[in-house]
Amino acid sequence: GESVGLHLPTLSVQEGDNSIINCAYSNSASDYFIWYKQESGKGPQFIIDIRSNMDKRQGQRVTVLLNKTVKHLSLQIAATQPGDSAVYFCAADNQAGTALIFGKGTTLSVSS
Amino acid sequence: SQTIHQWPATLVQPVGSPLSLECTVEGTSNPNLYWYRQAAGRGLQLLFYSVGIGQISSEVPQNLSASRPQDRQFILSSKKLLLSDSGFYLCASTGGHTEAFFGQGTRLTVV
Numbered sequence: 001g002e003s004v005g006l007h008l009p010t011l012s013v014q015e016g017d018n019s020i021i022n023c024a025y026s027n028s029a030s031d032y033f034i035w036y037k038q039e040s041g042k043g044p045q046f047i048i049d050i051r052s053n054m055d056k057r058q059g060q061r062v063t064v065l066l067n068k069t070v071k072h073l074s075l076q077i078a079a080t081q082p083g084d085s086a087v088y089f090c091a092a093d094n095q096a097g098t099a100l101i102f103g104k105g106t107t108l109s110v111s112s
Numbered sequence: 113s114q115t116i117h118q119w120p121a122t123l124v125q126p127v128g129s130p131l132s133l134e135c136t137v138e139g140t141s142n143p144n145l146y147w148y149r150q151a152a153g154r155g156l157q158l159l160f161y162s163v164g165i166g167q168i169s170s171e172v173p174q175n176l177s178a179s180r181p182q183d184r185q186f187i188l189s190s191k192k193l194l195l196s197d198s199g200f201y202l203c204a205s206t207g208g209h210t211e212a213f214f215g216q217g218t219r220l221t222v223v
Contacts, residue, residue, distance in 0.1 A: 041217075043118075043215055089155060089156060091156075098144060099146060099158055099161045099171070100206070101158060102158070
């Protein structure tokens with residue numbers, strides 16, 4: 001079946017460093033990709049999205065890169081702050097385009 | 113933007129008891145609605161999705177069921193809870209190929 005997976009379950013960085021969280025997806029027909037941030041006990045919050053007709057999209061301190069050739073997605077966080085500590089999920093739409101399939105999440109820990 | 117109301121926030125239920133979690137959506141019409149479950153240390157597992165009233169698709173076989181009696185109402189149910197049903201349940205709404213808005217989740221503990 002379709003799957004979305006993250007490469008590392010945990011990532012620890014120092015405040016001010018850049019963070020890169022990677023994700024792989026299985027469905028080559030996926031057209032839409034999202035990164036979510038989830039703080040403890042809360043629902044996921046949207047960070048940034050990208051469609052398959054793009055390979056890069058930038059937001060405030062975040063950049064998403066999409067490599068459709070190898071079905072790989074990454075989230076880059078510039079100047080990581082302690083408030084960025086959370087679980088990050090990538091998601092891709094399913095083959096029917098009716099639902100988002102999520103990866104298992106990477107826990108980002110930022111130390112001062 | 114959309115607002116997803118999900119309740120209760122926490123729930124402790126004995127094994128074998130029934131379950132009903134309700135989710136309602138504001139700020140949109142004809143949304144696609146989803147129930148996800150998040151177990152400790154795992155990602156978000158898609159349980160059910162609905163593209164319209166009375167239309168339910170199940171992603172995994174399980175002890176749960178879902179219903180959509182109204183356009184912006186999505187209900188997750190069980191007749192008899194199992195210990196393995198414990199987890200964090202999230203309702204989400206999307207207009208299709210757009211971001212999904214999530215509720216704040218229900219922490220279900222089956223004892």
